[in-house]
Amino acid sequence: MAFIKWFYRVVFLSVTLSAILAGYLYHTITAPVEITSKEEFEVKAGDTAYSLGNELSEKGLIANPYLTRVVAKLHSEWVPKVGKYAIKPEMNLLDIMALFDSGQSIFYSITLLEGKTTRDFLLAMQARGNITMTLLDASNEEIVKKVGLDVSHPEGQFFANTYRYHEGDTDVSILKHAHELMTQTLNDLWEKKTENLPYKSPYEALIMASIIEKETGVPYERPLISQVFISRLEKGMRLQTDPTVIYGLGDLFKGNLTRKGLQDSSPYNTYRIYGLPPTPIANVGREAIEAALNPEQTKALYFVAKGDGTHAFSNTLQEHNQAVRKYQFKRREDYRSTPVIAK
Structure with a gap:
């Protein structure tokens, strides 16, 4: 009889202690982490429930490093994915481990601006410091091959836009996304273009x-500029546009377009060649494509910068020469090639 009483007491004590331990574990893994603002946490290659527990404990996010092992036992199907994650104040350890399993790591963003070259895009990505760069020293041919383009030159193939990426993503993956968006946008707008272009x-x-x-x-x-260039093409006139010449000069351009530069034999020198240059000279956004495909009717064949970021348009060479004398020969003190953007 005494043995039976002792046995029941041991069982009761074991059950009680187990219940207390279970309650403690449930409380600790479901209690919000003790932080007041969002914190970044990196899951590295090779991290396990044990190593993550140590790191979370060292950062003061959990009280005991063994708690992650408990969660791993409860959810053996969860596998932490490499990446940086945002841990928020309202999250508990179950939420955190589920987040690591989801792979929903922190997104970053980069804006690739209109009018910039592919080289400019690569330098902008390098400046972010968290994109894996593989194309900085690549030739145009290598970029075409690695990104999988169906043209011989990469310029103009990437849509100017803001892109999201994870830390460690490659420049190739971002450019592939930009090219897909460019292809889709260009094809969509081509279907809606003005006739007889x-x-x-x-x-x-x-x-x-x-x-x-x-x-x-x-x-x-x-x-308007689109129609000026289209009219010149239709009349067999040279485009005579400075940006193409500057692009063709490359590193030889030092900030001022000289008479020597205008005599350069580059295929981009539209003061010497007829028609369009062989490739785009920059990457563009939707608005420039829309303008190229839907010009605004004008009789103008010329335009010149006024020095405030806008242009004076002229129908005849005589009018154009007068505008050149007015705006270029006597440049205003605050002369600029881009407009002031109101804040």
């Missing part, structure tokens, strides 16, 4: 869009 393909329209993008940052001017 002088382009043989969407690629030629993209070349024109890049020139328009470099010529003006004023939205209402883009369709």
Whole structure:
């Protein structure tokens, strides 16, 4: 009889202690972490429930490093994915471990601006410091191959936009996304273009869009400049646009377009060649493509910078020469090529 009483007491004590331990564990893994603001936590390659417990404990996010092992036992199907994660004050350890399993790591963003070259895009990515760079020293041919482009030159193939990425993503993956968006946008707008334009393909329209993008940052001017260039093409006139010459000069351009530069034999020198240059000269956004495909009717064949970021348009060479004398020979003190953006 005494043995039976002792046995029941041991069982009762064991059950009680187990219940207390279970209650403690439940409380500790479901209690919000003791932080007042969002914190970043990195799951590295090779991390396990044990190592994550140690790191979370060292950061003061959990009281005991063994708690992550408890969660791992409860959810053996959860596998932590490499990445940086945002841990928020309202989260508990179950939430944190589920987050690591989800792979929903922190997104970063980068804005690739209109009018910038592919080289500029790569330098912007490098400046972020958390993108894996593989193309900085690559030739145009190598970029075409690695990104999987169906053209011979990468310029103009990447849509200017804001892109989200995870830390460690490659420049190739971001450019692939930008190219997919460019292809989709260009094809969609090509279907809605004005009739009887002088382009043989969407690629030629993209070349024109890049020139328009470099010529003006004023939205209402883009369709006008588009029509000026289209009219010149239709009349067999040279485009005579400085940005193409500057692009062709590359590193030889030092900030001022000289007479020698205008005599350069580059295929981008539209003061010497007829028609469009062989490739786009920059990457563009939707507005420049829309302008190239939907010009605004005007009789103007010329335009010149006024020094305030806008342009004076002229129908005849005589009018244009007068505008050049007015705006270029006597430049205003605050002369600028881009408009002031109101804040």
